[in-house]
Amino acid sequence: MRYFELATDCFLVEGQNEAALYDVHGGRLFLLDRSAHELLRSCADGAPVPDNSSEDAVAFLDALQAAGLGFFDDAAAGSDKLLLHQPIEWKGMCMTPPDFKSVDWQITNACDLDCRLCGDDDKTLSWQSCQTCLRRDAGGAEAWMPEDLEAFIADIANLGVGTLHIRGGEPLLAWQRLERIAQAAAETPLTLVVTTTGMGRPANDLIALGKGRRFGLNIVMFGHDDETSETACGRSGVLAAQVALIDALVEAQIAFSITFLLTPLTQGRRNAMQEFAQRRWRTRPAFSEVCTREDVKNGFRLSHLDERERKPLAPWESPEMFFFRVRNNTCTSGLLEIGADGLLRTCSGLPKVHGDVGRQGLVAALSGTGLYESWKRGKSDVEPCRRCALRYACSDCSSFEFADQPDANAKSAYCGYDPCDDTESAIEREWTPTSFVRPLRLRERA
Numbered sequence: 001m002r003y004f005e006l007a008t009d010c011f012l013v014e015g016q017n018e019a020a021l022y023d024v025h026g027g028r029l030f031l032l033d034r035s036a037h038e039l040l041r042s043c044a045d046g047a048p049v050p051d052n053s054s055e056d057a058v059a060f061l062d063a064l065q066a067a068g069l070g071f072f073d074d075a076a077a078g079s080d081k082l083l084l085h086q087p088i089e090w091k092g093m094c095m096t097p098p099d100f101k102s103v104d105w106q107i108t109n110a111c112d113l114d115c116r117l118c119g120d121d122d123k124t125l126s127w128q129s130c131q132t133c134l135r136r137d138a139g140g141a142e143a144w145m146p147e148d149l150e151a152f153i154a155d156i157a158n159l160g161v162g163t164l165h166i167r168g169g170e171p172l173l174a175w176q177r178l179e180r181i182a183q184a185a186a187e188t189p190l191t192l193v194v195t196t197t198g199m200g201r202p203a204n205d206l207i208a209l210g211k212g213r214r215f216g217l218n219i220v221m222f223g224h225d226d227e228t229s230e231t232a233c234g235r236s237g238v239l240a241a242q243v244a245l246i247d248a249l250v251e252a253q254i255a256f257s258i259t260f261l262l263t264p265l266t267q268g269r270r271n272a273m274q275e276f277a278q279r280r281w282r283t284r285p286a287f288s289e290v291c292t293r294e295d296v297k298n299g300f301r302l303s304h305l306d307e308r309e310r311k312p313l314a315p316w317e318s319p320e321m322f323f324f325r326v327r328n329n330t331c332t333s334g335l336l337e338i339g340a341d342g343l344l345r346t347c348s349g350l351p352k353v354h355g356d357v358g359r360q361g362l363v364a365a366l367s368g369t370g371l372y373e374s375w376k377r378g379k380s381d382v383e384p385c386r387r388c389a390l391r392y393a394c395s396d397c398s399s400f401e402f403a404d405q406p407d408a409n410a411k412s413a414y415c416g417y418d419p420c421d422d423t424e425s426a427i428e429r430e431w432t433p434t435s436f437v438r439p440l441r442l443r444e445r446a
Contacts, residue, residue, distance in 0.1 A: 001051075004043040004061050006070045009319065012040050015389035015419045021440060022392065023069060024319045029393050030440035036060060039442060046076040060442040101334030102163040103156050104348065107181070108143045108174040109135055109340045112200060114234030115222075117263055117290045127302055127398045127414065128288040130337070130348045131259045132220050133168050133195055143169075144342030144358040145177065150184040155362050157188035164190045167348070169340070172200040179209065186213050193218055195259070197233075199241060203248035216255035219246060221285075223266055224276035232266050246281060258285040262303060264295050270303045296413050302398065314395040315436040322392065326378065331397030333375040336366075346374040350400065388419035393437070 006012060011022045019037040021030040032040070039057055043049070049061065049072075064070040109119075111133065117124050119135040126134055146152035156164060164185055171178050171194055178194070185192040191214040198206070198219050206217060221242055223229035229239040249256045258281070260273045270287060277285040291300045316322040324330065337345045342358025344365045345351070352374070355365030377400065379391035385399050398414040433439060 001048045001074070003046070003048050003073050003076050004064075004070055005073055005076075006040070006044070006064075007068060010069045012044055013389050013392060014041070015391075016387040017422045018389045018419065020389040020393070021069070022322070024316075024322050026068075027315050027436065029313065029315075029390075029437045031437065033439070033441045036440055036442035043070075048076075056442055099334055100159040100161045100336070102165055102336075103159075103161050104130060104165045104167055104335070104337040106135070106143065106167045106169065106338065106340040106348075107145070107171055107177055108169040110173040111135070111168060111170040112173065113170070113197060113238070115232060115261075116234060117292065123294075124290055124292055125296060125413070126288065126290040126349060128259075128286070128349075129290065130165075130167075131195065131218065131286055132261050132288045133170060133197060134261070134288070134290060134348065135169055135340075143174070143340035149177075149180055150187075152362065153181065153184035153190070154188060157185075157190050159366075162189075162191060164192050166192065166194045168196070170197060170200060172196050172198070172206075175201060175205075182209050182213065182215070190214065191216070195220060197221075197238065197242070198245040199238065203245045206245070207248065207252045207254055210254045211252070216257065217249065218257045218259055221258055221260050221273070221277075223260070223269065224273045228266050228269055228273075232261065232263050243280070250281060256283075258283060260285050260287050262287055262289045264291050264300055267303045291413070300413055301416065302414050313390060313393040313437050315393075325392050325395070326380075327376065329375055329377050329397070329400060330395055332400070335375075336371055344371065346371060349397070350374065384419055388417070390417070390419075 006021075009024045011024065013020050013022055014037075019032045019041070021032060021040070022028075023030070035056075039060065043061075049058075061070070061072070065072060111118070118133075126132075153164070164181075166178065166181060168174075182192055192210075193216045194209075195218040198217070209215070210217065219242060221229070221239070222232035223239060226236065226239055230236050246256060246258070258277050260270070260277075262270060267289065273287075274285055277283055287303065289302055316325060321330075324333075332346050332350070335347055336354075337347050338357050339345060339348075342356060343353045344355035344357050345353055352370070354370035354374070355368055357365045379385040379388070379394065379399065382399055385391050385394070388394075394415075396414065
């Protein structure tokens with residue numbers, strides 16, 4: 001009687017109907033067909049390999065052993081094998097809370113553009129809004145500011161934060177405030193990043209703001225031509241002004257990045273926008289998207305999805321990163337946002353409030369547990385991701401944002417794969433094989 005055990009660094013992760021095999025040290029993800037899943041499930045339950053197993057089953061297990069993914073043994077290995085949904089939890093391991101990495105601070109709600117989908121959280125959904133100037137509320141009172149701004153910046157630096165990210169609205173419309181923040185940050189180890197459309201101040205002012213400092217600008221653009229840009233932001237001449245600004249930043253050697261903000265009307269021009277930025281400035285832009293809830297009901301899908309790749313899958317850089325994914329939100333872990341209202345949230349895409357920095361002060365607002373619990377909210381904690389066998393290979397944070405939405409079909413906007421689909425081997429049909437992800441099939445002979 002023989003038994004088959006998966007290697008200690010190889011995990012069978014099961015979804016509602018499908019399963020995947022994670023080779024943690026090898027950095028490979030195998031999508032199992034139904035027969036392979038059932039065979040490995042039986043082995044994981046401690047059942048011996050039947051003496052009358054088919055040639056395909058024996059050849060399949062032999063191939064796993066040859067690849068270092070498992071081994072035959074004369075006895076079941078017992079309970080020390082890490083398997084299934086929560087290997088860290090099962091072993092009783094724990095990880096230290098993640099360090100503070102970055103603070104997003106929305107210093108103003110003001111803006112001189114007229115973007116149709118900005119500043120109305122009740123009617124819109126966004127993806128990667130933390131990289132843009134999208135406002136939670138376009139109206140409201142003057143943005144909160146600490147009484148002692150310099151001391152507040154020092155308190156942020158003392159948390160061990162690496163990056164202070166200034167957002168709006170349009171931060172350049174709060175210029176004196178921004179200058180004070182830049183001066184205070186320069187006295188600390190903080191790197192200051194300002195997300196802006198670049199409108200409202202001469203290029204020389206921005207160059208002077210960043211010269212000789214740990215500083216960068218994230219320029220939010222709306223299109224690669226005048227028509228596309230004006231369609232999104234409601235104002236003509238924006239693209240020409242932004243191109244002139246970025247050209248000046250390149251000349252002055254000021255660090256910058258570009259984020260294109262897509263809407264349902266401009267989404268189809270994503271490739272043209274990317275080619276434009278790469279051709280002119282040799283930089284690869286990021287993308288953010290915003291749509292209405294009605295768009296989602298009408299079948300809107302994020303532009304990074306296509307008909308073949310239902311969800312981009314990302315390899316882990318190390319075994320430590322794999323285990324970090326299992327128990328943490330890899331996108332928001334270590335992050336916090338201070339809104340224009342002074343309220344503490346995890347990020348701009350997640351509405352839950354964890355404290356009131358304006359009323360309590362920074363240290364007191366951070367003394368609660370809500371923020372740190374949100375850092376630990378992983379894919380196994382949200383629907384329908386916890387039913388998906390690929391949840392530890394998916395690094396997209398949009399699932400957390402859309403999971404909190406009341407729209408029953410919001411999930412389809414960010415992921416085209418349905419883990420509840422009970423069609424035979426649905427999982428292996430959805431992804432093109434690569435060096436990271438590949439199908440692993442067992443075909444029983446008739």
